[in-house]
């Protein structure tokens with residue numbers, strides 16, 4: 906019996922599209938620090954300590 910399977914963190918990833926350059930990237934829903942666009946450097950998700958504040962178009966949520 907494995908206990909680890911019961912302790913899976915309930916976190917998810919979100920696929921977003923930068924509203925400035927249309928780059929798509931997968932980001933953590935609750936980032937520890939601000940997440941920037943890999944292409945243009947625009948902030949996509951702001952860290953809030955909990956669920957991040959999204960400044961990008963959300964395309965898909967993986968849970």
Ligand SMILES: [Zn+2]
Pocket residue numbers: 923924925926927928942943944945946947
């Ligand atoms: Zn961008």
